[in-house]
Every structure is written in structure tokens, then in C-alpha cells.
Amino acid sequence: MKDMKTILIHLCIITVTLFSLSGCSDFLDEKPEGNTGTTGNFYKNKEDIEYALTAAYANLQAGAMYKEYMVLMTDVRSDDLGSFANTGGNAGREYSIKIFTAQSDNQIFRSVWQKTYETIYRCNNVIYHIDIVKDSKLKLQYEAEARFLRALCYFNIVRFWGDAPLILTPLTATEVAECERNKVADIYAAIETDLQFASDANNLPKVFTGKNSGRATSLAAKALLGKVYLQEKKWQAAKQSLGELINTDNVGTHTLLPDIANVFSTAPVQGSSASDFKNYTGWSPQTMNKEILFEVIFDKDIAGEGRNALTYYANQADLNEAFKLSNAAQCIYHSSDRRADLMRSMKGTNTDNNLLVKYADIQSTLEQYGYNTPVLRWADVLLMYAEACNEVSFDNSATSPALLALNDVRTRSYAAGAYTGNQLSDQDTFRDAIFLERRLEFPMEMQRWFDLIRSGNAINELSKIGIIIDKDDLLFPVPNSEVTLRDNPDKFPQNPGY
Template identity: 45%
Template sequence: MKIKYYIVAFASLLLTSCSDFLDLTPISEASSANYYKNTSDINSALSACYGSLQGTYQYGEYFISLMELRSDNVEDINPGGAAGMFYFIDNFTATSGNNVVRYAWKELYNQIYRCNNVLASIDVVTDAALKKQYEGEAMFLRALAYFNIVRLWGAAPLILKPVTAAEAKSYGRSAVADVYKAIEEDLEVASGMLTSAYDDDNLGRATSVAAKALLAKAYLTQQKWSAAATLLDNIVKDYSSKYGLQNTVADVFDVNQEMNKEILFAVRYSKSVLGEGHGYNDYFKDKSVIDSKLLASYGNTDDRKAMIEYKKVDANNNVIAKYYDTFDATTAKVGFDLPLLRWADVLLMCAEAHNEVAYENSESSKALSYLNLIRKRANAVEYKVTDLKDQSAFRKAVLEERRLEFPFELHRWFDLIRTDTAIEAMSKVGFTITKNDYLYPIPKTEVDLIDNPETFPQNPGYN
């Protein structure tokens, strides 16, 4: 049974649609105290924090454009759709008035707002074990939100407690290093509070391994190679009895095997429950164009190519096999989960980190072994050390392997940014970009509201 992200009616005080981040109207002291009375209230509020992930403005739609469409994996071929707001993301012409940018920012700060309220009221939970778990979950979800914010926009307001609307306006953009420090602190604490797994009734909640894997990704993004390598080695050592690679890539995405041993954290859906399913995003369908170079990069025996070939669902939907699902007869929705962290990611991050710490010219090197575990599972030809003769060659091989393993899982754009290879990669698909394009514009509504270029400047290239 899936953890349900239901937003229950009595929580509507918190969860009614807000305007942008700085326009949030926090609960008053009285309503906050009256609302969070017991463990059940905190659990419901946490469900709303998870529910933010499902929505249109995050992983339900807009993140697919911001994190995958932006990359070289897929191309938007509908410039007139939705007034071009997705097309402009794909073509690096989005302005600070783009609604994808605006509402993604808004919903991420709404998620942080919810998490902050949970953490501020956590003492109403009387069971010590549950209190620890709920606190860890809220910190994980807040860290995830800030990790997305800092990668999408760079410096950003860092709000770690409930604030009034007036107080919110006083927050400037905190330095990237400060945002990452807060992310690391949340995940370090959360990893010590959370359990390694849940029973079937709670599958989908954040676990200690998810917190550690996300922390490792934050280290990797900052090029903290030694810290990443050490943490990832410990993840493999401590969790390999519960987690690991599925036998085939197809098994990972089989809707009848969701939350399998490879999935560390996923955005969960349920097509049979009203409001918990979703439709097919156009970028998962044949209404977009998959990069021919990506398709050509798979070897003849590589099973992963079939996962991004189209499979017919019905007369109106040809979708990539990775996300194949049938529509529920009652809700007319599909319900496949969207994995955010999986064991294959841990292994490839581990290979990358160890290569960056020190390239090892050996068939028995840890980095090569982890890289080949991924290729072996895919029935791809395994690398020999003579194929990857130096650190640079190995680095390129890992980046390419990540592209082959994770297409349409919202990793590619961030991988190109953190490895500083986006300019070269995008030039191969016809786009001339600069490092200004590594970040999105701060929504114009935010810049205009603060009206202080010193504390709340627009990102370069968007003025």
C-alpha cells in the first residue's frame, strides 16, 4: 500500500493556494497553536509536504521542463503550446515573466513553508519515535526543496522557520554556499533520525538511505569528492542487504514492482485513487523528439535503449516504455511513480567520486567496478581499464553512462551543469549558450516586489 499524499479538508487553512513566496500569509500564532494539536495533525501536514512533490508545479509537470527538456535529451516541437512557456525553456529564451519559472519557485517555497510549520510544531507529537521520524522527514523534504532551488536559481532566500509576510520581505538572496550548508545540515540530521525502510503501509516516506544519497548528491554537485566518496562507500556497505540493482532495467520501472529494492525515493502516485493519479506528460510521449545522438549511443546489446522507445498505450498515447502504464477505467489516470533516487545512482556517483579523488589504473579499481555493475545489468559491453586510460576519459565515461541510465528521470540538465559540460553538449544539438543559461531567471514578480538590487538581484543575463 502506498503512503497517501492526501491533502485533507481540515488542513485547508495551511494549504490554500498562495501567491508567490514573498506573498505567503503564514498562520497566525493562534491558528497555528489551534491547528497542530496532536500527532494526527502533524502526520496530515507532512502528507501535504509530500503532496507538493506530485503537483503540476513540481514533478507533476513543470520540473520535467526545467530539469529534462532543458537538456540535450529531448526537444519541444510545439512552439505554440501553452503560449510557448515550455518551448522557451527548451530554447533558452525564457524571461523572468515565464510562468513555469514563476510557479515552480512559488511551489518550492510553499513546500518549505509547510515543512517549517511542521518543524516548529513538532513537540505536539508525544511518541518519541514518531516525533523523531516526522522531524527527519520534514528536514529531508525541506532539504530537497532547497537543493532544487539552489540548482535552478543559485543564491536564494534561506528561510528555516515560520515567518510573517512582513518578515519574509526582509530576506535577501543568501549565498549559494549558505544554502548548501543548510541542505547538508538538514540531511545530516535527517539521516540519523530516519529508519532505513518502512512497512507496506508507509512505502514512499523518506528513509535514512534516501537522506544519505541526497546528501551525497549535494556533495558531488559541490565537488566535495572525498566527502562524497566516503559517504557513498558507507551507503553501499550499510544498505546493500536491503537495497540493490534490480535484475533488469525493465524491472525497475514495472508498475507492478514499484518501490522495489532499487528505489531509494520516488514521487508516488496511485491511479485508482481520485486525485492521486496523473496523465502523460507530452515529453514522455511521441509529441516531442528524443535526441538521435542519445538513441545512437546505446550499444547493440544494451537493454536500456528499449526503455526510451515508444510503446502504445491507446489510440492517443504512444509513450516511452520506461513509463508505460494503462489508464484506470474509473479515474482515467495512470499511476506510475517517478523515481528521484535509485541504487544505480548511488553506484554511478560512487564511481564518479572515486575517480575524482584519484584515478586508479587497475581492472580491480572500485570506480571501474561500480561503473561496470551498471553496464553489466544493462547487457552493455563492460569497460576494461585500457578503454579508460586516464581520469578525463573515465570522467567522460561516467557522464555518458549517466545519460544512458537516467534519461527522462530529470538528472541530465543538472549533470551537465555540475560537470560544466552544458555549453559543449548543447552546441551539439544546435544551441549556443553561455554560463548565464546555467541558471533560470528569478521570477519578475519577486524582483519587483523586493525592489532591492543589492539584496535581491536578478540573475545575470536576465535584466
């Protein structure tokens, strides 16, 4: 199998052949009818399928996805950021998302919608033409990878917008323009089906190594399936899926790293303070580690494969008071918690932008950064499992699976912080402790907004930083271009409140 970086050379060809819509006005009406890839003009062998699949992976690196806007739609939208210094940047579009005044004409919503559906389109083409691959093992692997990526995209869509078009095959422009907004339940059912296929170890390896690190695995699919069940509040299904992952499927593969700083750093970590990073001279490309199940990989030494410094959380003054280490009265970290240092700001060199220590890096000669974007890591699996167990049946005994999983994550960074059963005396208190631990563990990892939605605490928590919202604000507006294209309020309505 070709390594992923080599395959990326071919993306320009793929982009033309698959009618990539970057820069086009709308994903729904820009695919030329009769040229959606279903004619077989491009797909002739397994190499074509492999290139097409890598093109889908490459989309995750886009600015409208995990390079930038996914952070804006989640971390910035949440209460992890208390303020937003650059109010005029990007014509105020980003700031308006932070303060919940953005409307359906905001270009950022359109970009995220478009790029996400473009990725789905690429996955659909891989799945539709998968029979071209004659190697049965490779055929299952490629299909499972495409299904994982498609499920991830639809999971983001359904959490951002609710009802949405559910497109599972390549369609012509006319067919796409006739799509309606499918119900949330139907989208989740499709997501579950894709992830059940991808999480089967007969279809997808448990781990990739070497040059293929970064591909989706069956363990990543199982973790994502657990997260999907959790978001649906299918507690028993989540407990079963995540329990199998932890107790059976994962054996010997993923684990918590002893030092959380090493999960993220592009350099060996000694103390994780800003001065440690600034004085370190041996920066190297970030690599996958045993805590990461899936992440979006960037390479600052390859043109176009790196990223810019994200200014959303570069200035610690913008962080919620809960993360300001100088504010002892409100900071949620104990002074001995290793995670606290990761929320400091630093510069790699005098010419570098500010970055949180969590994402510490210095620019390459191409003026790019190379830190990766974690999507699924083992700490998340453990805390999701604790949440599912607690919701199924409250148990605060010393042998409680929920308590053990919660304390595994907590004591990794705060050795003296283990909870006792007496401290978590009822289900509500236990639930609150889990969500607090998630906030301590995952700031600026695109988790908080979705946690606020799942817990039902978004309205209350946003009010604490002076942002007043109502239930309509829990979904984003559907891009106006999509609504006006249909001009059918019955089949393709705008979300309430917009």
C-alpha cells in the same frame, strides 16, 4: 501510523489550515500575518503533525513539481530532447524554456518557485511544532522526514536559481517580504545539516514497507547527501558518504534489479518492446522496488492522485539523435543494451497517449496514469560513488571501487560492455565514461541537466543540437514577482542576463 493514502483524505483541511498558496499570486506575500501556524491553533497532537507532514509529501505530486514541471526544467532543458514539437503549447512558455528564451515573467518559473517554497513552508511548520509529538521515536522520524523534504526542495532551488531566500522557520508575511537572497554556500550548509540529521539511522528507519512505502528513509537521505556533496564538488565527502551507504549502511536493503525495465514498469515485463506492453492486460499499480531509494508516488485509481501523460517526450521524434534507435550512426546505445528498448514510444491502448516504454502505462477509468517519478535509485548511488572515487584518486586497476561500481551498472543492461582498466587509461577518460553511463542509464529521469552543469559541459553539449547559450543561461531567471516585491537590487537582484 496511518497509511499515506488514508492521510491524503485530510489534505483539504491541511491546505486551508496551513494557508497553502495554490492559485495565489505569490508565496511571499500571501501568508496572512499572525496566521502562519506558529500560534498553535492547528497543531495539537501527533496526528496534526502527521497530516501536515503528508501535506508536504503531497506537494511533490503537484504539476509545478514532479508531476510535470520538474521534467520541463531538467530533461526538456537539456540536450536529451533535440526538438520540441508542441511549440505553441501553454502559450509557448514550455518551448521558450527549451530554447533558452524564457524570461523572468514566464509563469512556469513562478509556479515552480512558489510550489517549492510552499513545500518548505509546510516542512518548517512540522519542524517548528515537533515538540507536540510526545513519542520520542516518532518525533525524531517526523522531524527527519521534514528535513529530508526541505533539503530536497532547497537542493532544487539552489541548482535552478543559485542565491535564494533561506527560510528555516515559519515567518509572517512581513518577515518573508523582507527576505534577501542568501548565498549559495549558506543554502548548501543548511541542506547538509538537514540531511546529516535525516541520514542518521537513529532518527529515521532505513526502509518503510507496506502502506508507508514512499516515505523518506535514512538511506535515501544518505544518498541525497552524497549527491549534494558531488554537486558541490566536495569529492572526499561524497566518496565517504556514498561509500558508507554502499558498504555498510545499505546491507540487504537496496540493489540493482536484474532487469532495468522492472524498475519502472507498472506491469510485469517480458520483453519491454512496445508490442509487449500494448498486448499486456494485467496492468497494476506501480510499487516500490529494491532499486528505488526515493520516488514520488502516483495512483491512477484515486481521483487527483494520478497524472497526465507528459507530452514532452511522448514523441520519439523529439528525442536527441543519440536516443533514436533507428539512427545507428548516432545512437549511443549498443544494439544489445537492454536500456535501448525503454526509449521507444508506445500506446497502451488506442485511446492512450504516447509514452516512452520506460514509463509505460494505460489510463485508469479516471483517465489518469500511475507511473511514479524516480528521484533516487541504486544505479545513481553506484555511478555517483564511481565519480567521487575517480575525482579523489584515479585508479583503473581491476579492484578499483570506481571501476567496479561503473561496471555493475553497465553490465546489468549490456552484459558484454564491461570496461577494462586499459580502456580507461586516465582520469579524464574515466570521467567521460561515467558521464556517458549516466546518460545511458537516466534519460528522462531529471538527471541530465544537473549532470551537464556539474561536468561543465552544458554550453558545449547544447551547441551540438543547435542551441547556443552562455554562462548566464546556467541559472534560471528569478520570477519577476519576487524581484519587484523587494525592489532592492542589492539584497534581491535578478540573475545576470535576465
